[in-house]
Amino acid sequence: MVKICCIGAGYVGGPTMAVIALKCPKIEVVVVDISVPRINAWNSDQLPIYEPGLEDVVKQCRGNNLFFSTDVEKHVAEADIVFVSVNTPTKTRGLGAGKAADLTYWESAARMIADVSKSDKIVVEKSTVPVKTAEAIEKILTHNSNGINFQILSNPEFLAEGTAIKDLFNPDRVLIGGRETPEGLEAVKALKDVYAHWVPEDRILTTNLWSAELSKLAANAFLAQRISSVNAMSALCEATGADVSQVSHAVGTDTRIGPKFLNSSVGFGGSCFQKDILNLVYICECNGLPEVAEYWKQVIKINDYQKNRFVNRVVASMFNTVANKKVAILGFAFKKDTGDTRETPAIDVCKGLLGDKARLSIYDPQVAEDQIQRDLTMKKFDWDHPLHLQPMSPTTVKQVSIVWDAYEATKDAHAVCILTEWDEFKTLDFQKIYFIFFGQMKSLMETRPLLMGGSFLQTFQLPDLVLANP
Ligand SMILES: NC(=O)c1ccc[n+]([C@@H]2O[C@H](COP(=O)([O-])OP(=O)(O)OC[C@H]3O[C@@H](n4cnc5c(N)ncnc54)[C@H](O)[C@@H]3O)[C@@H](O)[C@H]2O)c1
Numbered sequence: 001m002v003k004i005c006c007i008g009a010g011y012v013g014g015p016t017m018a019v020i021a022l023k024c025p026k027i028e029v030v031v032v033d034i035s036v037p038r039i040n041a042w043n044s045d046q047l048p049i050y051e052p053g054l055e056d057v058v059k060q061c062r063g064n065n066l067f068f069s070t071d072v073e074k075h076v077a078e079a080d081i082v083f084v085s086v087n088t089p090t091k092t093r094g095l096g097a098g099k100a101a102d103l104t105y106w107e108s109a110a111r112m113i114a115d116v117s118k119s120d121k122i123v124v125e126k127s128t129v130p131v132k133t134a135e136a137i138e139k140i141l142t143h144n145s146n147g148i149n150f151q152i153l154s155n156p157e158f159l160a161e162g163t164a165i166k167d168l169f170n171p172d173r174v175l176i177g178g179r180e181t182p183e184g185l186e187a188v189k190a191l192k193d194v195y196a197h198w199v200p201e202d203r204i205l206t207t208n209l210w211s212a213e214l215s216k217l218a219a220n221a222f223l224a225q226r227i228s229s230v231n232a233m234s235a236l237c238e239a240t241g242a243d244v245s246q247v248s249h250a251v252g253t254d255t256r257i258g259p260k261f262l263n264s265s266v267g268f269g270g271s272c273f274q275k276d277i278l279n280l281v282y283i284c285e286c287n288g289l290p291e292v293a294e295y296w297k298q299v300i301k302i303n304d305y306q307k308n309r310f311v312n313r314v315v316a317s318m319f320n321t322v323a324n325k326k327v328a329i330l331g332f333a334f335k336k337d338t339g340d341t342r343e344t345p346a347i348d349v350c351k352g353l354l355g356d357k358a359r360l361s362i363y364d365p366q367v368a369e370d371q372i373q374r375d376l377t378m379k380k381f382d383w384d385h386p387l388h389l390q391p392m393s394p395t396t397v398k399q400v401s402i403v404w405d406a407y408e409a410t411k412d413a414h415a416v417c418i419l420t421e422w423d424e425f426k427t428l429d430f431q432k433i434y435f436i437f438f439g440q441m442k443s444l445m446e447t448r449p450l451l452m453g454g455s456f457l458q459t460f461q462l463p464d465l466v467l468a469n470p
């Protein structure tokens with residue numbers, strides 16, 4: 001029986017391996033992690049991440065051919081294929097701080113693989129890494145190999161959170177990069193055979209190592225660029241009376257452009273886009289390409305501009321001050337159908353409003369109180385490290401209360417900001433919110449309709465009254 005071990009039981013390692021186990025019943029899959037609480041949660045009824053459909057997949061194969069363990073070395077030693085899906089956060093110190101990828105966790109995983117291996121292995125880069133990382137990993141592995149043969153493959157993951165299981169069941173493509181040597185090609189074929197259990201062959205792309213590594217950064221940069229483009233356009237729409245949802249629809253119907261990923265928003269969030277573009281910028285700078293670096297930097301600058309613009313607009317619409325006013329925040333996760341808050345625009349919006357002395361009442365169906373408090377007190381880039389290395393909310397922000405009901409959050413509020421497009425917010429009774437709870441209401445801000453000029457409004461079909469100004 002082929003044995004796969006995945007180092008890193010996070011948002012990628014967990015769902016990806018669960019789907020491999022489901023689709024390949026003859027392969028034993030073990031997901032290992034240094035985080036004991038995370039592994040305990042994977043082995044319990046309360047999985048550590050919320051992802052539609054995940055629980056069902058895990059329940060079908062856990063204990064049969066899918067296992068979660070903290071015994072990292074044992075399972076790595078026994079595996080034929082080792083996926084590495086550990087954190088690759090933005091560096092906070094030293095060379096490249098604020099831009100370059102921090103490969104500490106990757107490097108320590110590679111050293112451990114070299115130390116414990118007693119048989120040949122295929123080592124798969126699942127984490128998003130800078131182009132040419134495989135070269136460094138190869139050096140680490142071969143210098144410590146004791147004659148064992150390691151083949152390094154790049155197999156970046158393209159799943160999006162909230163739709164991870166759907167994306168994994170039916171991927172647009174699976175990308176596998178490897179060395180163009182007989183051994184490299186054989187390793188590529190071995191991994192291709194795993195995915196071929198359920199992915200049509202024409203959707204499994206094979207390339208050289210560097211193309212696969214760079215394609216991941218490029219794909220995220222292109223996706224984020226579309227959002228920054230439409231968000232930049234939303235500012236012009238607001239200044240001119242154009243409706244950004246109409247503009248993006250008109251633009252997206254051009255088949256060369258396509259309709260997806262053109263929803264303007266309060267800004268993109270999530271653990272990947274900003275980190276990966278900063279990384280791309282750094283790589284361009286290191287390769288003597290300052291113009292290319294500057295080009296991609298703009299995608300981040302517009303994203304920051306959009307988040308600031310939103311806060312300014314809320315404050316401006318409330319007589320230029322939110323001091324002591326209660327603002328309800330509906331949604332804190334970076335998108336719907338996930339409890340993930342990494343780099344969520346809600347953090348910047350809340351910090352901006354708190355900076356103007358607002359009182360916040362926050363409700364999100366999937367984000368726990370201590371996570372929100374931790375996010376609001378955490379330093380930039382601290383959020384993307386393994387759990388045990390993250391600060392444990394030493395202080396709480398007094399002007400923030402976290403509640404478990406949207407109506408409770410909006411009670412006596414002066415304004416409401418909907419920051420995550422959870423489906424349940426579509427069916428809220430805004431008449432009730434307006435007439436019963438809004439004794440004090442001065443304005444009801446709905447982020448996307450007001451900021452984006454309408455695309456979210458259409459989805460939500462909000463009644464006219466929510467757009468009423470004070
Ligand atoms: N989250 C996504 O949607 C997504 C999608 C595609 C790619 N990626 C990339 O995949 C990688 C992982 O992302 P994630 O969201 O799953 O991160 P995550 O933080 O959810 O999971 C990473 C896990 O690795 C563990 N870990 C770190 N070092 C370890 C070590 N030496 N040994 C064992 N375990 C270790 C951590 O404890 C953590 O549980 C990143 O490079 C990310 O950029 C993420």
Ligand SMILES: O=c1ccn([C@@H]2O[C@H](COP(=O)(O)OP(=O)(O)O[C@H]3O[C@H](CO)[C@@H](O)[C@H](O)[C@H]3O)[C@@H](O)[C@H]2O)c(=O)[nH]1
Nearest residue numbers: 157158159160161227261262263265268269270272334335
């Ligand atoms: O039209 C849109 C689409 C998305 N967003 C925002 O963009 C962010 C990212 O959304 P999405 O890309 O759907 O989620 P992620 O889980 O961050 O997935 C991205 O990042 C992953 C990690 O690298 C990649 O694997 C995925 O392919 C890529 O879509 C979220 O804040 C969304 O609200 C918009 O503002 N407008």
